[in-house]
Amino acid sequence: MIEKIDPELLINRISPQHGGDINDAFFVETNKEPLFIKTNSGVPKDFFEKEAMGLEELRSSGAVNVPNVLLYNQETENEQYLVLSYVSGNKEPAxxxxxxxxxxxxxxxxxxxxxxxxxxxxxxxxxxxxxxxxxxxxxxxxxxxxxxxxxxxxxxxxxxxxxxxxxxxxxxxxxxxxxxxxxxxxxxxxxxxxxxxxxxxxxxxxxxxxxxxxxxxxxxxxxxxxxxxxxxxxxxxxxxxxxxxxxxxxxxxxxxxxxxxxxxxxxxxxxxxxxxxxxx
CATH class of the missing domain: 3.90.1200.10 (Aminoglycoside phosphotransferase (APH), C-terminal lobe)
Structure with missing residues (x-):
């Protein structure tokens, strides 16, 4: 999957992430940037495509931050997935x-x-x-x-x-x-x-x-x-x-x-x- 983003990307570590009740989610450490991957075998083939489109709608406002959309499945593929840039930090008072x-x-x-x-x-x-x-x-x-x-x-x-x-x-x-x-x-x-x-x-x-x-x-x-x-x-x-x-x-x-x-x-x-x- 990730070779579609960059042929030189290599996976160092994969860690399951918790918090959502719809998708399986994973933190993926690579030799370059960290990734966040969501997968789901029980949703329609355009499920993650529509999420990616929504993120881009928000990004295009120029007002808010959203994770970068790096890859999602095409409707001809059997596996449903969405690859995003990994975002992690602490909520501060401001x-x-x-x-x-x-x-x-x-x-x-x-x-x-x-x-x-x-x-x-x-x-x-x-x-x-x-x-x-x-x-x-x-x-x-x-x-x-x-x-x-x-x-x-x-x-x-x-x-x-x-x-x-x-x-x-x-x-x-x-x-x-x-x-x-x-x-x-x-x-x-x-x-x-x-x-x-x-x-x-x-x-x-x-x-x-x-x-x-x-x-x-x-x-x-x-x-x-x-x-x-x-x-x-x-x-x-x-x-x-x-x-x-x-x-x-x-x-x-x-x-x-x-x-x-x-x-x-x-x-x-x-x-x-x-x-x-x-x-x-």
């Missing part, structure tokens, strides 16, 4: 503030449409996309509705619950703006999807990129914790705007549906509470 500042700058990069021209993955769920004029339409039709349908199919949402959840979707315009600005979003920004480099600088990893409301990224940072006040203060200072935390639960709903459909009924109550909060 690292979170830098992340908030850089994320605000990244969100200033926008497109003329909402969504994405190609499908990608959130966890292992394939996300169909498209280019939409209205953000609320994209979010309802391409993100929330497919996850509700999966939850119904798996038996997590019964008939009465399904109707309530669908009713919320019909009223999203009451809270979610149609045209908030199509910022480039990481798309899955929980605490495990950013790391520090060897100088304490923040790096974003494992994106599920779309173009949409910046509040969606911020909502995810708050869902499972892991981001301190310095992050949010730096974000507000750099963006020169206040965060709209009132609508965050509507964006957190997507990730809770995904966890419901991935890990089971223990996440159902959280989705129900959000529906109750907005419908009464």
């Amino acid at each position: 690292t979170e503030a830098k992340l908030g500042q850089q994320l605000a700058r990244m969100h200033q990069v926008t497109k003329s449409f909402y969504g994405l021209p190609y499908s990608n993955y959130l966890g292992t769920f394939q996300q169909e996309s498209g280019e939409y004029e209205k953000w609320v339409d994209f979010y309802r039709e391409k993100r929330l509705l497919p996850q509700i349908e999966i939850a119904v199919k798996k038996g997590y949402l019964k008939a009465a619950q399904k109707e309530r959840h669908l009713q919320l979707l019909t009223r999203l315009e009451e809270w979610i703006p149609a045209d908030p600005g199509a910022s480039v979003l990481h798309g899955d920004l929980w605490g495990g999807n950013w790391i520090a480099g060897n100088k304490g600088e923040p790096y974003l990893i494992d994106p599920a990129v779309i173009y949409g409301d910046r509040e969606m990224d911020l909502a995810m940072t708050a869902l499972f914790g892991g981001f301190g006040s310095s992050f949010y203060k730096a974000y507000e200072a750099e963006s020169n705007s206040k965060l709209n935390q009132e609508i965050w639960p509507l964006y957190q709903l997507l990730y809770l549906y995904m966890h419901l459909n991935s890990f089971g009924v223990s996440y159902l109550g959280a989705t129900e509470r959000i529906v109750q909060r907005f419908l009464g």
Whole structure:
């Protein structure tokens, strides 16, 4: 595999890495640069290609750091893999503030449409996309509705619950703006999807990129914790705007549906509470 990067690369040591629950991951020490390799035999053939494309979308913003994409499998190959530059360091007191500042700058990069021209993955769920004029339409039709349908199919949402959840979707315009600005979003920004480099600088990893409301990224940072006040203060200072935390639960709903459909009924109550909060 690595000879495709550089015929002179030689492997000195391979060490399994822990932390993710989807892929197998390895640190590879070579005679030149260290590498980070992810493999998975149970995902679609474009799984890592779409991750690589997402990393390049973030890199092209010019605002944030991401690992370098060195190699990934072609769809004609049987083995799914992604080779990245190895990033490792300690998060320093200023690292979170830098992340908030850089994320605000990244969100200033926008497109003329909402969504994405190609499908990608959130966890292992394939996300169909498209280019939409209205953000609320994209979010309802391409993100929330497919996850509700999966939850119904798996038996997590019964008939009465399904109707309530669908009713919320019909009223999203009451809270979610149609045209908030199509910022480039990481798309899955929980605490495990950013790391520090060897100088304490923040790096974003494992994106599920779309173009949409910046509040969606911020909502995810708050869902499972892991981001301190310095992050949010730096974000507000750099963006020169206040965060709209009132609508965050509507964006957190997507990730809770995904966890419901991935890990089971223990996440159902959280989705129900959000529906109750907005419908009464």
